[in-house]
Amino acid sequence: MEYLLGYDIGTSSVKASLVEIESGKCAASTFFPETEAPIIAKQAGWAEQEPESWWNYLCQATKKVLADTGAKGEDVKAIGISYQMHGLVCVDKDGKALRPSIIWCDGRAVPYGNAAFEAIGGEQCLAHLLNSPGNFTAAKLAWVKENEPELYSKIHKVMLPGDYIAMKLSGGDMKTTVSGLSEGMFWDFKNNEVSKDVMNHFGFSNNLICDIVPTFSVQSVVCEAVAAELGLAAGTPISYRGGDQPNNALSLNVMEPGEIAATGGTSGVVYGVLGEVNYDKLSRVNTFAHVNHNQPDTRLGVLLCINGTGILNAWMKRTVAPEGIGYADMNDLAESVPVGAEGLSVIPFGNGAERVLQNQNPGASVSGINFNIHTKAHMLRAAQEGIAFSFAYGMDIMAKMGMEIKTIKAGHANLFLSPLFRRTLASVTGATIELYETDGAVGAAKGAGIGAGIYKDNNEAFSTLKHMATVKPEADCAPYKEAYKLWVERLEK
Numbered sequence: 001m002e003y004l005l006g007y008d009i010g011t012s013s014v015k016a017s018l019v020e021i022e023s024g025k026c027a028a029s030t031f032f033p034e035t036e037a038p039i040i041a042k043q044a045g046w047a048e049q050e051p052e053s054w055w056n057y058l059c060q061a062t063k064k065v066l067a068d069t070g071a072k073g074e075d076v077k078a079i080g081i082s083y084q085m086h087g088l089v090c091v092d093k094d095g096k097a098l099r100p101s102i103i104w105c106d107g108r109a110v111p112y113g114n115a116a117f118e119a120i121g122g123e124q125c126l127a128h129l130l131n132s133p134g135n136f137t138a139a140k141l142a143w144v145k146e147n148e149p150e151l152y153s154k155i156h157k158v159m160l161p162g163d164y165i166a167m168k169l170s171g172g173d174m175k176t177t178v179s180g181l182s183e184g185m186f187w188d189f190k191n192n193e194v195s196k197d198v199m200n201h202f203g204f205s206n207n208l209i210c211d212i213v214p215t216f217s218v219q220s221v222v223c224e225a226v227a228a229e230l231g232l233a234a235g236t237p238i239s240y241r242g243g244d245q246p247n248n249a250l251s252l253n254v255m256e257p258g259e260i261a262a263t264g265g266t267s268g269v270v271y272g273v274l275g276e277v278n279y280d281k282l283s284r285v286n287t288f289a290h291v292n293h294n295q296p297d298t299r300l301g302v303l304l305c306i307n308g309t310g311i312l313n314a315w316m317k318r319t320v321a322p323e324g325i326g327y328a329d330m331n332d333l334a335e336s337v338p339v340g341a342e343g344l345s346v347i348p349f350g351n352g353a354e355r356v357l358q359n360q361n362p363g364a365s366v367s368g369i370n371f372n373i374h375t376k377a378h379m380l381r382a383a384q385e386g387i388a389f390s391f392a393y394g395m396d397i398m399a400k401m402g403m404e405i406k407t408i409k410a411g412h413a414n415l416f417l418s419p420l421f422r423r424t425l426a427s428v429t430g431a432t433i434e435l436y437e438t439d440g441a442v443g444a445a446k447g448a449g450i451g452a453g454i455y456k457d458n459n460e461a462f463s464t465l466k467h468m469a470t471v472k473p474e475a476d477c478a479p480y481k482e483a484y485k486l487w488v489e490r491l492e493k
Helices: 051-069 110-120 122-128 137-147 161-170 178-183 196-202 224-230 244-251 310-319 327-334 376-400 419-429 440-451 478-492
Strands: 003-009 014-020 026-032 076-083 089-091 157-159 216-221 237-243 259-264 268-274 286-289 300-306 345-347 365-367 407-411 432-437 466-471
Touching: 003 051, 003 161, 003 440, 014 051, 014 440, 026 051, 026 440, 051 161, 051 224, 076 161, 076 244, 076 440, 089 161, 110 122, 110 137, 110 196, 122 196, 137 196, 157 161, 161 216, 161 224, 161 237, 178 237, 178 286, 216 440, 237 244, 237 440, 244 259, 244 268, 244 300, 244 440, 259 376, 268 376, 300 376, 310 327, 310 376, 327 376, 327 419, 345 376, 345 478, 376 419, 376 478, 407 419, 419 432, 419 466, 419 478
Parallel strands: 003 076, 076 237, 259 407, 407 432
Antiparallel strands: 003 014, 014 026, 089 157, 216 237, 259 268, 268 300, 286 300, 345 365, 432 466
16 A cells, blocks of 8 residues: 655644545544643743654654554655644754744734834735735744844744754755745745845845745655654655645645635634735735745635634533533524524624734624523524624635635534534525535645645545535525624624
8 A cells, every 4th residue: 555644733733644545545643742732931922832842743643653554664655744834943054943933823023023014115015925024934033033143143044844844854955835935924926036125124144045845846855864763765755845724725625716715613714715916905814825826827825814713602602502512402502593693693703803803802792682582592593603704704805805706615623513604604605615524634645645746636636535515505695694794784883
């Protein structure tokens, strides 16, 4: 049996999956650590992780997944890597991490990004970077430069977490991708080069940037020492890397303009593919190079993150739902009242500032309560509708950027297990929802198959993607659209 090996370098764990090349099925998956990986927080708002810890977790996961299948190193034909986006890894000439990685949820670099946006100019930033420098990797590096100058002077290359893992596997090859540089705010889309504006403003040398390789390509190979340590074969191609959200879209075969990948866990993410260089003038969404972005074929990933989604549903379960019932029973109870919850609206933004609202934090709220009508069932329905409406609100921004949204693809998990949520989202957006069984590590493995030329393209790689369900808009969408219109009016008040 021949396999592809995919890694997902997450915040809480590192997952490894072995995928059978011929059948496309996942033969085995495992993750380390079994308890959540620690985050170092030396001050409020800081978040760091040791890159060497990711490597140690990967080593353990690799040995376990090979043992579980009985696969030999020579059976693994290519390796792909998905990773937590926006993290900063600083290494010296020997590839040793000089400090813990400042990861995606660390907020210390916000003032540096805001100052860059003002100095470079808002229009210039949005037209060239497609985003504000914000709290992304370049701004994190600016914090290191100002606050740790001695350490900064020793930096040979700056990397994203996936670049670091690829370097470790290869024994020292320091590479990156355009997609990775774009998520770090280092890429100028207009000039198709490393951004002179960003590098000059922060005083960074271009020598800090790793050599650029295509996202799908033999970027490097596993070195002999690592092969011996992990039980892999020396020379195995490392042929794909992508940030977790672009990779989630790849895992669902979302590659063409108008396609959307969505997730509905604690927070919600909508990631849509745009076929032209464009941006939101209010910077309410982020725009990066998608995994298949390749001049002149523009493929951008427009990323919308909503903080208050699944966390609202969990709050409803704890505090509103009848005691002892599960999510499936909650869904049934919510279905017992009509669309629109008889005028009750829930605004779900209660988990921090929302970028889609221009970084405002209005908090969650309930509007239109009638003491003579509304019950727990109405609250449960209005909450799920409110979450679906927040997705639709963000997708309206995407539509104004030129994205014609026809299909929403999602994993068959979390909020997408709820028929009510799925039906509401489909009916209010007019898009068909397709649900699949997949995950990030499996997607990275199949990405490696594309990069190594084992699969001719993404359609062949994902032809075996297991389809779970299709949800079309209701024949009569008017009640959903009326409820959404009322929700928007209440939000904007």
